[in-house]
Amino acid sequence: MTGVPLLDPEIPLPPDFPNRMLTHMFASPIETDIAPSGTLLGLLQRGRGDGWLHALAAPRPDAVAALNHCVLRDPRPDWQLEHRSLYYARLYRELDAPLDAIGEHLFDPVDALEECEQRTGLALSVLGHLVTAGRQDALALLRRYAVTGANWRWALDELAVREDDAGLRELGPAILARFPGTEAGERALIEAVRDSFEPRPWHLWAEDPARSGQRERLARALEIGDFDRWQRQLRPPTPQPGWSVRAVLDWAREGYEQTPRQWREAAAARCLGAVAGPGDREVLLRAAVEGPSPVVRAAALRHLAERGDPAVFELIQRAAEEPDEELAQAAVTAYARMNDDGALRQARGWLERTDELGRTAAVMLARRGSAPDAPGVLAALRRVVRTRGTDAKELRALVEGSARLAIGPAVPVLRHIYRQTISSQLRGHTARALAVTDPTFASGFAVECLWDCEEETREVAAHHAATADARVLDRLRSLAADPAEQEGVQTAVRGRLAPS
Template sequence: MFDPDIAPSGTLLGLLQRGRGDGTLHALTEQRAPALAALEQCVLRDPRGDWQVEARSLYYARLYSELEGGLDGIEQHLFAPEDLFDTDEHRTGLALSVLGHLAGYGRGDALRLLRAYAARGGNWEWALDELALRDDDAGLRALAPAVLGRFPATEDGDAELARALREAYEPRPWRLWAEDPVHGPRVRAAREQQSFDRWQRQLRPAGPAPGWSVRDVLTWAQDGLEAHPPVHRDAPAARCLAAVAGPEDRPELLAAALRGPEAARAAALRHLADRSDPGVYPLIEAAADDPSRLVSRAALDSFSRMRTPDALTRARVWARRDDGLGAAAARMLALLGGPGDADAVLAALRRVVRTDGPDADGLDVLVEGIGRLTIRCAAPVLRHLYRETSSSHLRGVAARSLAATDPKFGQGFAIECLWDCEESTRELAAHHAATKDVRVLAQLRRLAADPAEEAEVQTAVRGRLSTPEPHV
């Protein structure tokens, strides 16, 4: 995973990188030039650790609009020489998403830049998806020669065209091009090829077939690990075992989970845990510290998915450990435990933050458990995580738990959460932010009128605006 360089949380750059509401509020009171410079650095060097669970594009686009920022820096970044050979979507994806939102706000320069990049840029598929949501039919039809010209009229070119059509997130441009009298025949042929390829894959399955035994499935899993490059099949093999394994196969599966080769052992562990086999717990405990990362990961993942009373009882014993199995047990208590498990969950949260910092894996589950169990004395560590984590997803979880544990949340963090980059955090703030602060009602009205705002947020905002505040 990409490891971004995050500035301290007390700086404007650090706040903007984290997507905090205070980042917007500080940028609007900062001198315009340094504020735009910090904003542009965030857009051109994506600060997110995991773009699949963290939002930033609407947050940055709104600030570009507020500061009336120009797009020269984004244009230079998109068409830099690296675009010719650096095909990683991470380099340009955030900038293109920001342009998409700006185009949605009516910025014609953003729309023109997206069109130019879709025609000539390396990450053209992303730009085309953004245009599919915002451009008119005429603008999309005009891109057909440039986009389709990327694929030579050869067998390989036609295959690549069919692949591009299959992987397109937004089908609208392709549908328009399929109706075009000049380009339509080729696009329709690619669509037919796509359907034919899918049919062929269904006729020639590469995985297990009816009649396979438990040993066949375990061998298939191990063969994948020994291939070049290796293919991790332990999880799909476990699903296959659910279909082929019977009670008579239990001794073989227990033996494979104890001393089988890596992938077979991992698959057997997953299967036995999914079946809540009573003999799986010593096997998980032994495998959790195995030198093989594949085996140890399978053991921890398998235990984490268990939901039986026996698993919860075992978690209460293992939560005292300070290794991976102890962390997995603490997360299970956070998800399923009762009030009596509060001390163990809080101790695990403090231990992880102290040893691994505010961005450690698995913190979100522990933080959510703090809120579920309403552990009020955890508010200080939750505030620390809220301020310091670089993950906007984790910050949102911390905000929800603070709402459940900290009586001062409505007068504090909830107010800045109205400007947060995460939709769910803004929705939470709409329910809790105290309207005695003059900024709150103004921001609620802005969110209610913003066409780019998510429906859930607007529902919460309008509900809050229509409900009179109680007299104190």
């Protein structure tokens, strides 16, 4: 354990902090509540290195129960970006934990009714890593689920990069039995082959010399799938309106008035970029102020912002204060996309605003500001944590800005974010900021980061963790010898272990 306190008393807590701490630990498989960061479950849900270390020190039944809870109730705020599977698989291996709970979860009757792949995706990914580590029980579960489970494509993708040719060929008839020999079945097969993430099994089955009927069926599916992909590349992504400013704006309005509504702000702004000239400025200014629908105003605003029009800031501020939420958000987004010096100067004027426009101004200063902007960035960082908590969307930019501007007084806030955020991605950015700003990082958080769930966070730790801690060298050697570890981490580890 790092021995670092869980909370910094100097950081004001969000208003809902007591309720957040009392939140029930158990929830649905999709909307999993996160336990307090000082508990074993909370640490494991966040993917923190300290969670790993606490689990190895805890009674084994408690550690296995917490680990199963995490894998069966995916705790990631963004399951498509954040990593947990290798982290949890390594812990299953260290604890020699049984996979019975995963099997019960995969083959629960609800699986046939649940279309969301998030329910089983993390468990299947963990099994994939365990297969790589030699767990035959994990391989058996993956093979069985690929044949009978609802999220079979994910299981097949895991097998595709781990199973040998002979094992995959055996699965061919069972997988193809999912697609009846009807017209609808053939269409479904073509779509499955065309959209597969890992095509290796389909090609193996199409080349299987022992099954001629299977070869013919898949050869046709592969050919049609390739043709479909080619056709997709030829289709224009959006309708093409008439080439005039008025026609573009009318096209945006028509989409807004359809049922269901189509918000064509971005596409219309791109079209305006192709057809609008200097003589159209007054028309666009009027459209941004008094357009017949919010999307027309939004498209005109976005176009003017992309051109850096000097009048756009007043228009953005006016639109950002409108009651129409889509228009207000579009105005803020238009400003956030600006990258000229005028936008940076305006950010300093909007920094004290407490609305989203003010937070966007702070983000711009964090990304592009200079040393004199450091106090303003620090004030915004503290304000966001105090009012919006440790998972606000603006924090990544503010944290990165603290590192870029080397804001030493931000360290207490950064430590608090590191401990409390449920986002392993944000924690990784915070670790990199602490490596720049916190003189105690090497002997503190960097040590636990060696066990973090995120590759980039482990890489930061491999560069910085102080080897005076006996655990550090052992962990560096373990990472160097682990074939599942990512190349960037191993490169950093080898650099630390190489004789100087």
